Amino acid sequence: MTQRSRRGVVATLAATALMTLAACGGSGSGDDPGTEQSFRAGGAAGSAKNAEAQAPMAVPDGASEGGRLTVLTSVAPSTLDPTQAYYTDSTAILSDLVTRSLTQFVYDPTSDDMQLIPDLATDLGRPNEDNTEWTFTLRDGLKYEDGTDVKAEDVAYAIKRTFAIAELPDGPTYNTTFFLDGDTYKGPFSDKGAYKGVQVKGNDITITMRRPFSDMDYYASFPQFTAIPEAKDNPQTYGQHPLATGPYKFADYKAGASLTLEKNEYWDPATDPGRIQAVDGWDFKFAQDTAKLENVIINDTGSAQTTLTYDNVTAASYRQISQDKDRLVTGTQPCTFMWFLDMTKIKDLKVRQALGWAYPYQDAWKAAGELVGITRVPGTAILPPGTAGRKEYQALDGQDGQTTDPAKSKALLKEAGAEGFEIKFLYATDDDQSIAAKDAIVKGLEAGGFKATPIASTTETIRTDRTDYNSPINVRSSGWCSDWPSGTTWFPAQWSGDLVGLEGMPNPANFKVKEMDAEQDRILDTLTPAEAIKAWGDFDQKMESTYYPAVVTGYGGVAMIHGSKVGGMANDNVRGMPTFSRMYISR
Incomplete structure (x- = not known):
């Protein structure tokens, strides 16, 4: 997923992804607010399952009735269409509040972890013996916001x-990788005929695979597995008001600016084991100034008491809010931030390796407002700490994920005959931290012998600019978070050559190497899930050590703040987002 990234990585496959990955480095001091805390590994987030979770979800005793919660953020979702939603913020908003899916993640306060439970479906799905067919049974009593029945056909x-x-x-x-005919079927708008990979019988929905897929229950938690009535679908406009099946529905949406949610009167808590409807509505305000929104929440007066943000707090505000830790939510997320190096434009391995030494890790983090040790720590492997099968390695000998060495960078550029190689990357002109990170990056790259050319974008458009093949850039700064705790959500989802050229640029490095694609096929087609665990760790090491298509710029964590009357806000450690589905206003 893209972090505020496609978890993509929000992080925020968003604010953080945007700010932190557009940074450059140097040396750091020891006065970071995060040095007093230890960083917890987040790669195993969401590994717990509870197929027996029962509806309704209890409303906490301390919850007041009614009121509205306000969410301020410096970023803006590029889409709220359930099919397109893949950044951590857009998936959290939709899945927690608006559109239900076959399964869902819910926060477990006992373990302080997210767990997978049923949602629209009565259970977590029933696979056949070799995981090539999954059947989900739809609950009775489900309705859309207009009162019409939700059907399995939807x-x-x-x-x-x-x-x-x-x-x-x-x-x-994942549907193109695993589902029957996924490599040829182009969807209902282009292919008008029937699709054999999904069959409906009564309330049963059966999905057939073209290769074993043991993680379908996790995949079914995404907004893509909601219900959409075909007769009410217009692909150009559906994202402006997706039909709600959850506790809240769209009242007003201004893309890039705001989203107002109100109660969905046809949501029945007796059908939903993972959500409550304790507040009257939600007011999301996007593309806000970071300093101003933090100042509002920290001051905690009036409506600020019922206000929160999902942006990571800056160092200065962290020091202030640390005196009132009940209003600070910290935790992990299974995210790695990277500079994706476009293999079609940066073709020489030595030039790519030079970037790994020129990148100014620590200075970049600080310029972007990261809390070193809390929201950002050095990274080596692509798989984040805690992921099953992860191997600790250094793709560049001596590169520990935080060392900047301009001399090594210059030497590699000289060997490649590429001194002064031009690096072009995006930054947001309307975000002070993005600008500061851009300045740090330019300084670091130029010290390492590169020519640095930042390309202007905005908070509203940077996500779509980043995934545009025609953007005049050769480096894409973003993050990626596990969609579920498995290497399957890292490499087939983002590093398969079959993804090169697809709309939305799901392979942001344009990484297409025959031997690596063959190895992915071998893992997916011939290994058991247990055998694949180690194989993905080996794949990670070989890809980075042999081809170096990405500079790992760190692993992510979260530090979010809220007003004193915001209740139920914990860290959704699958996304690094607030647990919207269980939140309320305290009495």
């Missing part, structure tokens, strides 16, 4: 819709 249509990558880009692509 879920089947939503699944077919995920194949329409040309019309609806940027969503996850």
Whole structure:
């Protein structure tokens, strides 16, 4: 997923992804606010399952009735269409509040972890013996916001819709990798005939695979597995007001600016084991100034008491809010931030390796407002700490994920005959931290012998600019978070050569290497899930050590703040987002 990234990585496959990955480095001091805390590994987030979770979810005793919660953020979702949603913020908003899926993640306060439970479906799905067929049974009593019944055919249509990558880009692509005919079917808008991979019988929805897929229960938690009635779908406009099946529905949406949610009167808590409807509504305000929104929440007066942000707090505000830690939520996320190096434009391995030494890690983090040790720590492997099968290695000998060495960078550029090689990357002109990070990057790259050319974008457009093949850039700064705790959510989802050229640029490095694609096929087609665990760790090391298509710029964590009357806000450690589905206003 893209971090505020396609978890993508929000992090915020968003604020953080945007700010932190557009940074450059140097040396750091020891006065970081995060040095007093230890960083917890987040790669195993969401590994727990509870197929027996029962509805309704209890409303906490301390919750008041009614009121509105306000969410301020410096970033803006690029889409709220369920099929396209793949950044951590867009998936959290939709899945927690608006559109239900076959399964869902819910916060477990006992373990301080997210766990997978049923949602629209009565259980977590029933696979056949070799995981090539999964059946989900839809609950009775489900309705849309207009009072009409949710049907199994609507879920089947939503699944077919995920194949329409040309019309609806940027969503996850596991369906093309695993589902029957996923490599040829183009969705209901282009292929008018029936799709054999999804069948409906009564309330049962059966999905057939072209290769074993043991993680379908996790995949079914994404907004792509909601219900969409075909008769009410217009792919150009559906994201402006997706039909709600959750506790809240769209009242007003201004893309890039704001989203207002109100109660969905047809949501029945007796059908939902993972959500409550304790507040009257939600007010999301996007593209806000970081300093101003933090100042509002920290001052905690009036409506600020019911206000929160999902942006990581800056160092200065962290020091202030640390005196009132009940209003600070910290935790992990299974995210790695990277500079994706476009293999079609930076073709020489030595030039790519030079970037690994020129990147000014620590200075970049600080310029972007990261809390070193809390929201950002050095990274080596692509798989984040805690992921099963992860191997600790250094793709560049001596590179520990935080060392900047201009001399090594210059030497590699000289060997390649590429001194002064031009690096072009995006930054947001309307975000002070993005500008500061850009300045740090330029300084670091130039010290390492590169020519640095920042390309202007905005908070509202940077996500779509980043995934545009025609953008005049050769480096894409973003992050990626595990969609579930498995290497399957890292390499087939983002590093398969089959993804190169698809709309939405799901392979942001344009990494297409025959031997690595063959190895992915071997892992997916011939290994058991247990055997694949180690194989993905080996794949990670070989890809980075042999081809170096990405500079790992760190692993992510979260530090979010809220007003004193915001209740139920914990860290969704699968996304690094607030646990919207269980939140309320305290008495």
